[in-house]
Amino acid sequence: SAVISQKPSRDICQRGTSLTIQCQVDSQVTMMFWYRQQPGQSLTLIATANQGSEATYESGFVIDKFPISRPNLTFSTLTVSNMSPEDSSIYLCSVEVLAGYGYTFGSGTRLTVV
C-alpha cells in the first residue's frame, strides 16, 4: 500500500482566511481523493483530483471554496477558502494504488476556524 504524508496535521485559523493542505504520496497514482469528516460523522467525498485536468467536485462542494491542485502524479493540495466556523472539520486525502487493494488515507488535517 502507499504511504501518504499530509500536512499540516492541525491548524487553528481565523474566519475569512484560507488554508492549504498538502498530500504527498510515495508512488504515482492517477487519482487522488479529498474527504471531509465532521466530528462523529462519516467521511464525505469533496472531490477527485486527476493529474492534468480539473478536479471533479461532488454535490455541495464548489471549486471557489475548495480549489484543488494536482501538479504531478504524487502530489495534491486542497485549499479551504474564506473559512467560517462551519468549515471546522478533519480533511483527509486518499489514494487507491492498485484496484482491489483498498484506499490508503493520509493522517488527516484537523482544522478549527475561530
Added chain:
Amino acid sequence: QQPVQSPQAVILREGEDAVINCSSSKALYSVHWYRQKHGEAPVFLMILLKGGEQKGHDKISASFNEKKQQSSLYLTASQLSYSGTYFCGTDYTDKLIFGTGTRLQVFP
C-alpha cells in the same frame, strides 16, 4: 446515495460476536470495509467483489449479496483491539462513498 449501516452502535464483551450490515439503494459492484480508531485515519480491512464470495481477515469476515445490494461484516470472538468505527464503502464510478458508520466498543 450514501450506504446505510446498522446498527449505529454495538457494545461487546471480549469474546462476543457481532454483525454489521451495510445496505445500498444503488447496484453494488464491490464493497469495501474500513475500521477507524479515534483520532486516526480509516484503515482498509477487505474488499468484496461482485460474486458473493466471502472474504476473511483473521477473525473478521464479510459477505456480499449483490442482489439484495447488501454486505455484512462478521466479527468473531471480539478482541479489545476491534474497538473503533467501522465503515463500509461502495465504489461508484471509481470513487469511494462511505456508509453511515457503526461504532463498536469492546470491553474486558
